[in-house]
Amino acid sequence: MSYAKVHAVGLVGVTGHLVEVEADLSPGLPAVVISGLPDTALHEARDRVRAAVVNSGQRWPNRRITLNLLPATLPKHGSxxxxxxxxxxxGAAGELPLLPMEGVVVLGELGLDGTVRPVRGVLPMVVAAVRGGLDRVVVPVGNAAEAAVIPGVRVRAVDTLHRLVAFVRDGTPLLEPPSATPAETPSGPDLADVAGQGLGRRALEVAAAGGHHLSLLGPPGAGKTMLAERLPSILPALDDEAALEVTALHSIAGTLPPDGRLLRRPPFQAPHHSATVPSLVGGGSGLARPGALSLAHRGVLFLDEAAEFSKGALEALRQPLESGHVHLTRARGSTRYPARVQLVMAANPCPCAKPGGDALCECSPLARRRYLGRLSGPLLDRIDIQIRVHPVRAAELMGTDPDGEDSPTVAARVAVARKAAAERWAPTGHRLNAEVPGPLLRRPPWRLATRVTAELRGRLDRGSLSARGFDRIVRLAWTIADLDGRAGPDREDVREATGLRTGEEV
Incomplete structure (x- = not known):
């Protein structure tokens, strides 16, 4: 028989698709033809596979070889x-009896010496195999721990092509994946390290409880970066569904830790202010790769020195912040990556950035406006909490004032508030206050009484508040009520929410 097929998986974005790898040997001049929309790396497989087969002690068929990857309309990329x-x-050459490989998904890159090397994206590939009804996979030994986290799948690992050939031909056992190691609680920065900044702490807690975006404006050394870096420490651990999503994205990007465990902590991405648009939202040749925005999915995207980012990079964030995903279109096809993040921006108020703040500023009003001009109105309108961070006092820095609460204490309150919000919005399919659509907030039984929103209505009519801003303040008020253990917001909650949104003392 001169025909054989083996199952594999191809990735389009973060979604895996079952692929049948067909091989057919026919008379004619020796050649290798690959069809099925392969990319350059896949075209080069003919040379890698030939060298690996020969160096593993197997005979290379001296015939015309046609390799086809089905479905042929699905773009295939990678090794x-x-x-x-x-x-x-x-198998098509008659060297291997492929009966043991029936219903088995095979994944891996070959070195010229026949070693099997790890590849990116194994986690979503295994998920696709299980979804397609195939519960047995063979993966590189370097990906075995990652693949084994998927329940209901039998994972076997190989380190060389010779080992896999011996298994198919003689039944020699393959390698077992390593035993799962218990998850460890990471020791990250603690909120107790932040000196002073009572308003900043309150804003951080409200942002964590409701999933709100946050902007911190203030002089250098005031603690903006310290606050932002401690936001993940007060966020709840990811549930199973979110952990799979996040781990799959980091698997595609090749940033998973060696132990291959599910990522249970919300990710934290802090790109440099010189980052380009593709590095932020995703890009690259062929099918686009996830950027920092998607790698921060279900976690925090922190833009330090936000006013130093290019205007194009900042404006590219506007649509994903609303939709929760990035849709990238390229010549070879379109890719969709999830991007449900909490955006935290920190910026100095002016170019001179004196530690004393506005009182010591040497910049002209025009220079100040120009410096912050990159933070456009439409972008800032999507930021729920916008506060000014003031310089730290000596008493706060030297510890003569009482120390602030630590992260576990605040995280406990955040968890209770999130649970209350999830129970309230469960009939609507939402879990966080920041995710609830505006029309739903203005509809009974969740519409707030007129006396509670009277001041907001006045601001809306005067044009000092947009409709989007109105909805975001209402969401903030719900979060404040959840933190304080009330069934719904009152006027004081709306006033505090307005202050957090506008940066005004109300």
């Missing part, structure tokens, strides 16, 4: 098909 191609080719 994860190498191992499946080698097995299908040897």
């Amino acid at each position: 994860a098909f190498d191992l499946a191609i080698a097995v299908a080719l040897l």
